[in-house]
Amino acid sequence: MQFTLEVVPLPVSDIDRAKEFYTQRVGWPLDHDVAPAPGVRYVQITPPGSGCSIVLGASTGMTPGTLKGVQLVVADIVAARAELAGRGVDISEVQAVNGDAAALEQGGKALDFVGFAFFDDPDGNTWAIQQISARGEK
Template sequence: MNYTLEVVNVPVADIDVAKAFYKDRMGWPVDHDVAPAPGVRFVQITPPGSGCSIVLGWASGMAPGTLKGLQLVVADIVAAHAELKGRGVPVSDVQVVDGDAAKLEEGGKALDNVGFVFFEDPDGNGWAIQQISARAS
């Protein structure tokens, strides 16, 4: 039996502000923006290349900004960092989580599994981006 994670609810205070951040700043396409009933609206957005979407506005019971530890994976953390900085995303510097700063200077595959950047959306929901350029088989 396969279990695939397809949707994560991200609690936000203002759907329009959050949608603008994820769509315009992050560059993620909007899949749906629907209001199925009066006073009910949700927006589904999927990061490029991801099999899992995020939903803004769906009643999750979580307070806005309380979701921490969402993690994305990219093949090149330095390129992802540059792209997000260029889009105006308040992203951290590239960090090497094992403490070996020489890996940052070396770059490339030296950053696999240990190269990260971090950011928060306008509500304070916390994200990490990790470099994994190839997976073990």
């Protein structure tokens, strides 16, 4: 039996503000923004190359800002960080989680599995981006 993770609910306090952050600043495409019934709204966004989407909501059953450490994988952490920073996302510098200064200095494939950068959304939900070049977008 195969199980695929398709959607992660993301607790936010303001759906429109979160939609603008993820689509305009982070640059992820909007899948849909629908209101199937009064007081019910689903905004689904999928990171490029991902099989899993996020659904923004004020009624996820979680307090806004409590989703921590959602992890994305990219082929080039330096380029991914630069792209997000260039879009105005407040993102950390690239870090080597094992403190490997040589990996940071060498860059490239030396950052596989150890190269990370981190950012928060406006509600304080946190994201980690990890370099794994064999799995990340080429």
